Amino acid sequence: MRIKQEQVDxxxxxxxxxxxQKKIITFKTPEAKVYQKLVEIFNANLKEEELxxxxxxxxxxxxxxxSDPTLDRQKMFxxxxxxxxxxxxxxx
Numbered sequence: 691m692r693i694k695q696e697q698v699d700x701x702x703x704x705x706x707x708x709x710x711q712k713k714i715i716t717f718k719t720p721e722a723k724v725y726q727k728l729v730e731i732f733n734a735n736l737k738e739e740e741l742x743x744x745x746x747x748x749x750x751x752x753x754x755x756x757s758d759p760t761l762d763r764q765k766m767f768x769x770x771x772x773x774x775x776x777x778x779x780x781x782x
Contacts, residue, residue, distance in 0.1 A: 702728045746771040
């Protein structure tokens with residue numbers, strides 16, 4: 691499922707507000723700059739996950755050409771994706 695930019699913006703805003711309310715962070719730079727950096731990092735993370743998804747799909751298609759047609763494609767995809775993420779040090 692693709693996350694919309696509005697959802698990314700809202701999640702980042704909620705994260706910052708929660709951290710501020712709990713007094714976990716104090717800003718040494720303008721809050722808007724921190725927010726922009728958080729959105730940038732969030733989007734980069736989503737892009738990296740998309741690349742892992744694409745790679746997992748390619749591996750799955752190559753693997754399924756000669757396999758049993760009754761195999762659960764979604765389960766296989768998730769197994770491949772988890773393995774790729776682990777190998778890349780990416781936390782899902």
